[in-house]
Amino acid sequence: MIPAKKNHSAFVRTDLLDRVGIYLVGAVLVVIGDFVSDEFLTVTNLLSVLNAVALLGIVATGMAFVTYSGNMADLSMPSIMAFSGIICVSALPLGFTVALTAGILAGLLIGAMNGFIVGRFNANPILWTLAVTFFMEGFMRFAWSNNQVYPDIEPGTAGFKLIGLFRMSIGSVPLVVVVMVLLFIAGHFVIVHTRFGIESKLVGSSKPAARTTGIDVSRVILLDFLVAAFCASIAGIFLTSMNKLGVFYLGKGYDFKAVTAVVIGGMTLRGGRGTMPGVLGGVLVIGLLTNIMTFMGIGAFEQNIVTGGVFIAVVGLHQRQLCRRGKDYA
Amino acid sequence: MPESDTIGIALKMHGVSKRYQGTLAVDRVDFEAYAGEVHVLMGENGAGKSTLMKILAGSFNDYIGSIVIGQKEVLLHSPAKARECGVGMIYQELSVARPISIAENLLVGRLPYRYGFWLDKKAMYRQSQQLLHKVGLDIDPWKTIGEISQHEAQLVEIARILGVNPCILVMDEPTSALSRREVQCLFARMRQLKNRGITILYISHHLPEVFEIADRITIMRDGRIVATKSIHEVTPPMLVQMMVGKTLEKPVVSPTRKIGEPVLKVKHLTRNGFFSNVSFHACKGEILGIAGLTGAGRTDIARSLCGLAPYDRGTVELEGQRLRRQSYSDAIKHGLMYLSEDRKIDGLFLRLSIKQNLISATLQRNTHCGLYTANHEAQITSDLIEKLGIVASSVSQEVSNLSGGNQQKVLLGKWIAADPRVLILDEPTRGVDVKARVTIHRVVRDLVEEGRTVLLISSDLPELVGLSDRVIVLHNGRLAGEMNKTQLSEESVLLAMNGEVV
Numbered sequence A: 001m002i003p004a005k006k007n008h009s010a011f012v013r014t015d016l017l018d019r020v021g022i023y024l025v026g027a028v029l030v031v032i033g034d035f036v037s038d039e040f041l042t043v044t045n046l047l048s049v050l051n052a053v054a055l056l057g058i059v060a061t062g063m064a065f066v067t068y069s070g071n072m073a074d075l076s077m078p079s080i081m082a083f084s085g086i087i088c089v090s091a092l093p094l095g096f097t098v099a100l101t102a103g104i105l106a107g108l109l110i111g112a113m114n115g116f117i118v119g120r121f122n123a124n125p126i127l128w129t130l131a132v133t134f135f136m137e138g139f140m141r142f143a144w145s146n147n148q149v150y151p152d153i154e155p156g157t158a159g160f161k162l163i164g165l166f167r168m169s170i171g172s173v174p175l176v177v178v179v180m181v182l183l184f185i186a187g188h189f190v191i192v193h194t195r196f197g198i199e200s201k202l203v204g205s206s207k208p209a210a211r212t213t214g215i216d217v218s219r220v221i222l223l224d225f226l227v228a229a230f231c232a233s234i235a236g237i238f239l240t241s242m243n244k245l246g247v248f249y250l251g252k253g254y255d256f257k258a259v260t261a262v263v264i265g266g267m268t269l270r271g272g273r274g275t276m277p278g279v280l281g282g283v284l285v286i287g288l289l290t291n292i293m294t295f296m297g298i299g300a301f302e303q304n305i306v307t308g309g310v311f312i313a314v315v316g317l318h319q320r321q322l323c324r325r326g327k328d329y330a
Numbered sequence B: 001m002p003e004s005d006t007i008g009i010a011l012k013m014h015g016v017s018k019r020y021q022g023t024l025a026v027d028r029v030d031f032e033a034y035a036g037e038v039h040v041l042m043g044e045n046g047a048g049k050s051t052l053m054k055i056l057a058g059s060f061n062d063y064i065g066s067i068v069i070g071q072k073e074v075l076l077h078s079p080a081k082a083r084e085c086g087v088g089m090i091y092q093e094l095s096v097a098r099p100i101s102i103a104e105n106l107l108v109g110r111l112p113y114r115y116g117f118w119l120d121k122k123a124m125y126r127q128s129q130q131l132l133h134k135v136g137l138d139i140d141p142w143k144t145i146g147e148i149s150q151h152e153a154q155l156v157e158i159a160r161i162l163g164v165n166p167c168i169l170v171m172d173e174p175t176s177a178l179s180r181r182e183v184q185c186l187f188a189r190m191r192q193l194k195n196r197g198i199t200i201l202y203i204s205h206h207l208p209e210v211f212e213i214a215d216r217i218t219i220m221r222d223g224r225i226v227a228t229k230s231i232h233e234v235t236p237p238m239l240v241q242m243m244v245g246k247t248l249e250k251p252v253v254s255p256t257r258k259i260g261e262p263v264l265k266v267k268h269l270t271r272n273g274f275f276s277n278v279s280f281h282a283c284k285g286e287i288l289g290i291a292g293l294t295g296a297g298r299t300d301i302a303r304s305l306c307g308l309a310p311y312d313r314g315t316v317e318l319e320g321q322r323l324r325r326q327s328y329s330d331a332i333k334h335g336l337m338y339l340s341e342d343r344k345i346d347g348l349f350l351r352l353s354i355k356q357n358l359i360s361a362t363l364q365r366n367t368h369c370g371l372y373t374a375n376h377e378a379q380i381t382s383d384l385i386e387k388l389g390i391v392a393s394s395v396s397q398e399v400s401n402l403s404g405g406n407q408q409k410v411l412l413g414k415w416i417a418a419d420p421r422v423l424i425l426d427e428p429t430r431g432v433d434v435k436a437r438v439t440i441h442r443v444v445r446d447l448v449e450e451g452r453t454v455l456l457i458s459s460d461l462p463e464l465v466g467l468s469d470r471v472i473v474l475h476n477g478r479l480a481g482e483m484n485k486t487q488l489s490e491e492s493v494l495l496a497m498n499g500e501v502v
């Protein structure tokens, strides 16, 4: 009585338009960009777009897990970025590898705390991570007496290696871009093919139902926040390397941009919806938009207005779609 | 008895249709209801009853056809408009908001203000208590909906609608979560309303109830109206015949099964304030019924013993192994599973597809080293859809778009797919039609015939008595009796449920 379906996992399928929609937007932007400037459609420029969004892409990958599992957003990602960076720089005297590990572990520590509190005690993720951000900023200013931390950048030292990290490339592709792409692929694989990924979707769709399905909801949420923290600390270390210093305000603004990328990429804030390729599309669209606006000579503040506007438009559109399908009370 | 020439027609629908994406749920329906009658709508799951009533409640702005209420032709394109025209609706799914107090839910949209500004808490308290009294509830209106039980929430919902004094009252399966006494109380209330000239449209799958309350009956099938009859013209078999299109096979009384060793042993289970010192066992190949009034602790015990809720003392053993406290995943690993009482709140993933729901409980078994393999999905889904007779446009249809009864079948399917050893069914046939009820009963019998164990919690006495091999009865959180097949009768269970000694 029900038409038979092809033989692939029920958890892979999404509406075709949902999946390619954001890339259509991207294509339109490319055409517009071509009109705006002759330099737009050059390999150098497109590579620079990628380079510019690489950090955002890494943060968005992590953010996607939090959104996907129904926890809206991890607003503490910027402070995780800053904290990882500071710890990494401070640990440089112990050697490069130790410093990197320490930075990432520091980030995971905050992630574990977030995940535990939100997963176990059902704290509101937005409020909780906002509070953590506030606390971490105070803590970092206090512990490092409101100072920036500089690595030792004599050639041959660990600090020198750290500084070089951001500018390193593999062939002609920058290392950050490679890392971003690898993380996206890994994220996609996890979401589609692992039990953890599918459980995240179920938790994101309905926590009470996930619980009565025998899913350890607290554990799944803990892991989601750990993934977010992991990505944030990698991005934080790259950002520190780029700025050649560690400081408490380092990741500011990445939280909101990452959420925007995730949401315009088709992961709704209600959780359980969307795909990793969509999120990548969202990141690229933001990159292209910024790039084109720069070509048009639009300043940074105005760019923020546009990005914010896009976010509002997309969220509004989602809401309207839901209302129209009669799901507003479902 | 309403006579069409003496009492006016309160509602007239002409050529009404409603199409969802893909399904024509209501197809050119002509429908009339008199003032002061209880008009029952019956039909199979997915026949379009809820949709027809939602049209009346103003849920859709894209229906076709004309609707006349009183003498006026009206366009019911929004809930506000419908309310204005005097239509009050109690939805199949609860629509009271859970984190909000009962009082606020009851008085939503017409909260009493003092000087047009201050919320008058005293008046709120008084008014909501009056409303609660109308449905025979005696609870504190400042409690939130989340704090009260499901049947109480259902009564709050009914009280809320009564508060707006509708002239057409629509009730979509209002009694599926109520106990007999509450149903009686509700019926008494309905008769009062009827005598005041209010039209009540009532959807139910429960035949005895229908014969108790109905003046006239309309049968729907595949979105169309098959017949409208006075209650005196019909008999239960006739109704079934009209709904299903054929007579139902009599449920075969299975030959006595071989019942094996005890599988599940519960000893001295106590949760302070909920139930105390409950001990029982269930055997391989056995259906163990658990009877009790609402509030007797049936669901609480079930949730505690499978680990969804804590308990204070006692042990739960499955095949000789003690289960960890408050760890549902541990219970599932051992094969003890629980079908939730309320499919909407914690049973189904409403926003996911039928297929995703059906296989959601099989993840654990199909994961190796963290990687999930999907080979089994197609097979399992098509088998279950076939076996349970789930009616839908495709396997990827969102579960929230299914009719209530079909959602219930998906919920049952989800646990059958998980291959349970002991399955606790909490109200498994809530909201399903007569045909699906027979199907579900057959499926449950099949489960135990394969050597599994079923714990059956049901407020539907004929179901409980007919299906169970043995019944334990709870009264106020304590074990009040146990009956085996030979002692089992509706009367004996009913007596024990009410605390009389057997």
Ligand SMILES: Nc1ncnc2c1ncn2[C@@H]1O[C@H](COP(=O)(O)OP(=O)(O)OP(=O)(O)O)[C@@H](O)[C@H]1O
Pocket (backbone or CB within 6 Å): A326, B020, B021, B023, B024, B025, B043, B044, B045, B046, B047, B048, B049, B050, B051, B052, B092, B391, B392, B393, B400, B401, B402, B403, B404, B405, B406, B431, B433
């Ligand atoms: N939101 C929706 N989107 C798409 N199809 C829907 C939606 N709601 C209901 N349907 C379909 O419309 C048909 C009629 O559904 P309806 O809920 O009216 O049935 P019903 O008679 O109330 O059944 P039940 O006794 O199971 O509650 C069904 O086939 C159902 O799958």
Ligand SMILES: [Mg+2]
Pocket (backbone or CB within 6 Å): B049, B050, B051, B092, B172, B403, B404, B405
């Ligand atoms: Mg219905």
